Amino acid sequence: MAEKKCKINANSTWQEMTPGGTIYDAANSLEFTTGDWRSRKPIWLQEKCKQCGLCVPTCPDSAIPVIEGGNRTDFNYDYCKGCGVCAKACPFNAISME
Amino acid sequence: MNKCKSIRERLSGNEAVANAMRQINPDVVAAFPITPSTEIPQYFSTFVNNGTVDTEFVPVESEHSAMSACVGASSAGGRVMTATSANGLSLMWEIIYIASSLRLPIVMACVNRAVSGPLNIHNDHSDSMGVRDSGWIQLYSETNQEAYDNMIMANRIAEHVDVHLPLMVCYDGFITSHSIENIELIDDESVKAFVGDYHPEHFLLNRDEPIAMGPLDVQPYLFEHKFQQGYAMKKAKDVILEVSKEFEEMTGRKYGLFEEYKMEDAEMAIVVLNSTAGTAKYTIDRLREKGMKVGLVKPRVYRPFPVYEIANALKNCKAIAVLDKADSLNGAGGPLYTDVTSAMYTSNITSPKVVNYIYGIGGRDVRSTDIEKVYNDLRYIIDTGDMGTPYRYLGLKG
Numbered sequence: 001m002a003e004k005k006c007k008i009n010a011n012s013t014w015q016e017m018t019p020g021g022t023i024y025d026a027a028n029s030l031e032f033t034t035g036d037w038r039s040r041k042p043i044w045l046q047e048k049c050k051q052c053g054l055c056v057p058t059c060p061d062s063a064i065p066v067i068e069g070g071n072r073t074d075f076n077y078d079y080c081k082g083c084g085v086c087a088k089a090c091p092f093n094a095i096s097m098e
Numbered sequence: 099m100n101k102c103k104s105i106r107e108r109l110s111g112n113e114a115v116a117n118a119m120r121q122i123n124p125d126v127v128a129a130f131p132i133t134p135s136t137e138i139p140q141y142f143s144t145f146v147n148n149g150t151v152d153t154e155f156v157p158v159e160s161e162h163s164a165m166s167a168c169v170g171a172s173s174a175g176g177r178v179m180t181a182t183s184a185n186g187l188s189l190m191w192e193i194i195y196i197a198s199s200l201r202l203p204i205v206m207a208c209v210n211r212a213v214s215g216p217l218n219i220h221n222d223h224s225d226s227m228g229v230r231d232s233g234w235i236q237l238y239s240e241t242n243q244e245a246y247d248n249m250i251m252a253n254r255i256a257e258h259v260d261v262h263l264p265l266m267v268c269y270d271g272f273i274t275s276h277s278i279e280n281i282e283l284i285d286d287e288s289v290k291a292f293v294g295d296y297h298p299e300h301f302l303l304n305r306d307e308p309i310a311m312g313p314l315d316v317q318p319y320l321f322e323h324k325f326q327q328g329y330a331m332k333k334a335k336d337v338i339l340e341v342s343k344e345f346e347e348m349t350g351r352k353y354g355l356f357e358e359y360k361m362e363d364a365e366m367a368i369v370v371l372n373s374t375a376g377t378a379k380y381t382i383d384r385l386r387e388k389g390m391k392v393g394l395v396k397p398r399v400y401r402p403f404p405v406y407e408i409a410n411a412l413k414n415c416k417a418i419a420v421l422d423k424a425d426s427l428n429g430a431g432g433p434l435y436t437d438v439t440s441a442m443y444t445s446n447i448t449s450p451k452v453v454n455y456i457y458g459i460g461g462r463d464v465r466s467t468d469i470e471k472v473y474n475d476l477r478y479i480i481d482t483g484d485m486g487t488p489y490r491y492l493g494l495k496g
Contacts, residue, residue, distance in 0.1 A: 010318035014325045019262060020201040021315050021323050022300060026308035 033078045034061065040082035041098045044074050048094035055086040055095065099347040102288035107281050111242040111274040114281055115181070115207045115267070116141035118249035120151055121289035124205075125176030125296075128156035128167035130186060133219045134271035135209035138181035161186040165193035165204075172202035173311050175301025177253060180204065183271060184211035184225045191229070197264045198233030198327060200312055203256035203296075204264040206234075207249065210372065210423075211271040212460045220461020221271040223371065227424040227433045233327045235265040235334055236401040238371045240357075242279040245269040247351060248398075250284065253293050254341045260333040268400075270373040272461070284349060292348055331402045338399055355404040356397040358411055360386065364393025366476040367412060369438055370421040371397055374457070374464050381469040392473050403437050409445035412438070417476040418452045421492070425456045431489050432456055451485045457492035468492055 008017055018024065051071050056064050063080035065073050087095040109117065116138050119127065127146075129139035139157075146155040154171075158164045161182055172178040182190060187208060197204050208226050212218040226236060235255060239245040248267040256265040269275060284292075300309055315323060335355065342353040359379050361367065368378050375396040385392045395411050397404070412418055420439075422432025430436065435454035442452065455472060458464045472492065479485055 012318075012322070014322035014329075017319065017322050017326065019323075019326055019330075020199060020311065021313055021319060022200075023310040023313055024300060024307060026310070028310075 035063070035076075035078045035080050038077065038080055038082040040084060041077070042075055042080065042082065042084065042087055043096045043098055044072075045094045045096060046074075048092050050092055050094070052091070054089050054091065058085045058089045060085070099292070099344045100288070101350075102292075102348045103285040104349070105283040105285060107283050108278050109242060109281050110137070110276050110278050111245050111269055112137035112209065112276065113141060114242045114246040114283075115249050115269075116145070117283065118246050118289075119179055119207075120145045121250070121284070121286050122177075122179070122253060122293050123151045123290075124153055124179045124253075126154045126156065126168070126171035126178045127180060128158050128164045128171065128178070129180045129182070130158050130161045130164045132161070132183050132186035134211055134221075134275045135181045135183040135186070135207060137275070138207055138209070161189040162193060165190040165197060168204045169193055169197050169200065169202060172197070172204050173200065173301065174303045175298050177257075177296040178202075178204045179206070181207040181209065183209045184213050184219075187225045187229065188213055194229050194232050194234065194264075196312070199323065201262040201327070201330070202264055203253070203262055205249070205252040205256055206264070206266040207245075208266040208268045209271045209275045210268055218460040219271075221273055221373075221423070222459050222461065223268070223422070223424040226266060226268045229266075230401060230433060233263060233331065234401065235261075235263055235331070235338075236399075237265065237267050238398055238400055239267060239269040239274065240373055240375045240396060242274060242277070243281050243351075244398075245274060246281060246283070247345065247349070247353065250289055250292065251338075251341050251345050251353075253296070255334065255338050257296055257298075258334075258337045258341075259299075261330050261337050263327070263330050263334060268372065273373045282349070282351075288348060292344070335399070335402050335404065353398060355399045355407050356395055356411065359394040359396065361393035361395065361411060363391055364414075365391040365416045365480065366473055367393045367395055367415045367418045368421060368469065368472060369395045369397065369408075369412070369418065369434065371400065371423065371434065374421065374423070374469075377464055377466055378469050381466040381473070384466070385470065385473055390473060390477070397434070400434075403441065405441040406445050408438060409441045409447050412442060412450060413445075413447045415450045417479045418450050419455055419472045419476055420452060421455050421457050421472070423458045425459060429489075451479050453479070453485065453488045453490060455490045455492040456494075462493050464493065
């Protein structure tokens, strides 16, 4: 069934789609790139960033990846909707909104 | 299918339907009382409290909640039933569409009553006609026996793998729901064997297959999902006939897509739903004695609409009156009339003259003399060739 789920996309026919649009799998929101809706784009200014970590928990999605050691890396624009909360939370102006 | 034991009883329509639900013993019933369907949850809650069923009865605070609870319980994998009338069905409206689009085989007793306003609690078909395009199967019932029999067949039809659509069994408020008639019940064991257990392929409480139901369905998807619903509705026609055949083997009672009464040589026919068909049969017998070639077509399956079959049944008539107990208020005709004439035109059957009568609105009594008037009007149309206005009213004052 997972195979059927992955096959369904914007070009799928009615024969291929599941009845009622039911998704026969769990934890598949990663496949839905909600960042397509983004209105404004946050830019990470790495040279100003002190890696204080205040921005990370403010993200309503999972668009600020944290790597081993606890440091953040650049935005994951697949899921960032451009809300700008992270930019407000940053005490060092290390995030600018475009 | 083995023959059942037949139990002679005398019950009101609501008692008969509540007893069908007792015999089916569904997993969940969620309902809110509204006249004239109130007795169904009333009788059924007695069965629950007496322990004659294992059903979880959910006494909700509104019909919107009733249908929402049905959707939840059906999604979880349960066999689910409910009952309502008129404004109760109106309040369910939003979730009625959710139930059919999520392909949940919920079964409802819809005890037909006029939708307010002005406020009226008596019988017409404006409630179920309001949801005729919502993707629910609709079966109509002339008598207590037919309401009971349709209810016994309902789950098998709705839950069929080719169908998976909700289904409402409609019958006339008070006229059928509260009148006590002789009835033949099927023994409990035979009903249990006939209806069987419900094992959906996918359901929310299946821990081995986590699923998500009702996701956002944007432009590339909704069209295809609606087509799937319509496709299942078309398939339902054969499933209804299959289940009805098995039912006939068990009980000896035969059901098709519609009933034809004295149609073999009929020049004039009435097409009418539910209890008025009984009045029409009585009138037909009297007029036949006078030599009038009159007949009746009584649709049982209104959704899916039996387009070609009904057109074929009417093709040899010279004049036809379609009686609607709901006015579409559209300046064009009632819903059954629109469907019948459309069916005939698309089947290339255009020679019979077809007129429409809006009748019985808000429980206005319909007598055999009213039916006789309709046949006399049809006689006049045949004799003179003058159809007059096709959109008429029967029993309207003034």
